[in-house]
Amino acid sequence: MSQWQEEKRTVLEAAQKMSASGLVVGTSGNISLRLPGKQQLIAITPSSKHYDLLSAEDIQIVDFNGHSVEGSLRPSMETPLHIGIYQARKNINAIIHTHSVYASAAAVAGREIPPILDDQVAFLGGEIKLAGHALSGTAEQVNGAIKALGDRSGVLLANHGAIGTGRSMRDAFTACELIEKTAKIYLLALSTGKINLLPPDAIKAVKAIYDKNQSED
Numbered sequence: 393m394s395q396w397q398e399e400k401r402t403v404l405e406a407a408q409k410m411s412a413s414g415l416v417v418g419t420s421g422n423i424s425l426r427l428p429g430k431q432q433l434i435a436i437t438p439s440s441k442h443y444d445l446l447s448a449e450d451i452q453i454v455d456f457n458g459h460s461v462e463g464s465l466r467p468s469m470e471t472p473l474h475i476g477i478y479q480a481r482k483n484i485n486a487i488i489h490t491h492s493v494y495a496s497a498a499a500v501a502g503r504e505i506p507p508i509l510d511d512q513v514a515f516l517g518g519e520i521k522l523a524g525h526a527l528s529g530t531a532e533q534v535n536g537a538i539k540a541l542g543d544r545s546g547v548l549l550a551n552h553g554a555i556g557t558g559r560s561m562r563d564a565f566t567a568c569e570l571i572e573k574t575a576k577i578y579l580l581a582l583s584t585g586k587i588n589l590l591p592p593d594a595i596k597a598v599k600a601i602y603d604k605n606q607s608e609d
């Protein structure tokens with residue numbers, strides 16, 4: 393049995409939960425987990441496989457050069473995106489890429505989501521920026537997403553979807569749910585014709601909670 397069995401199960405369970413909760417349809421989206429140790433490896437969902445048919449053995453182990461270490465399927469097409477984010481952000485241990493409806497709608501409308509809610513700022517770190525459109529798996533996509541993500545935990549990909557990150561898989565999942573909830577509220581509020589941003593002092597106070605959680609070991 394693989395020495396990464398537990399980590400593969402964590403990715404598998406998150407993938408099934410993502411599919412069941414409607415954050416993706418079909419085979420879209422992908423999930424990865426940084427593996428412990430100095431080897432710089434990740435466990436990631438395979439390309440083009442329906443989540444209900446997925447088993448722990450289907451989760452691929454890949455090194456930071458994108459080379460397969462364990463598993464016989466093709467890793468997700470967006471593996472470079474995951475590796476790029478892990479390299480840029482040492483405090484991220486899990487990444488979930490979804491095509492959730494409201495986040496994608498904001499990304500289609502070309503809308504970045506300003507700081508509008510306390511939980512958005514406390515958990516995602518503030519605004520949800522929009523990375524410009526780029527083809528999946530390209531360096532342009534990787535660099536654009538890393539830049540737009542900054543030190544926060546959520547980002548939108550133009551005409552595509554969203555990425556949620558976290559120190560754990562649970563946190564990354566919550567990030568994806570919060571991105572979706574925030575996008576939904578933002579688009580609904582926009583439809584009334586008026587948006588009130590959080591006051592700057594509130595943003596500052598709640599951002600301090602986020603920063604503290606990010607820096608804790």
Ligand SMILES: [Zn+2]
Pocket residue numbers: 420421489490491552553
């Ligand atoms: Zn995608």
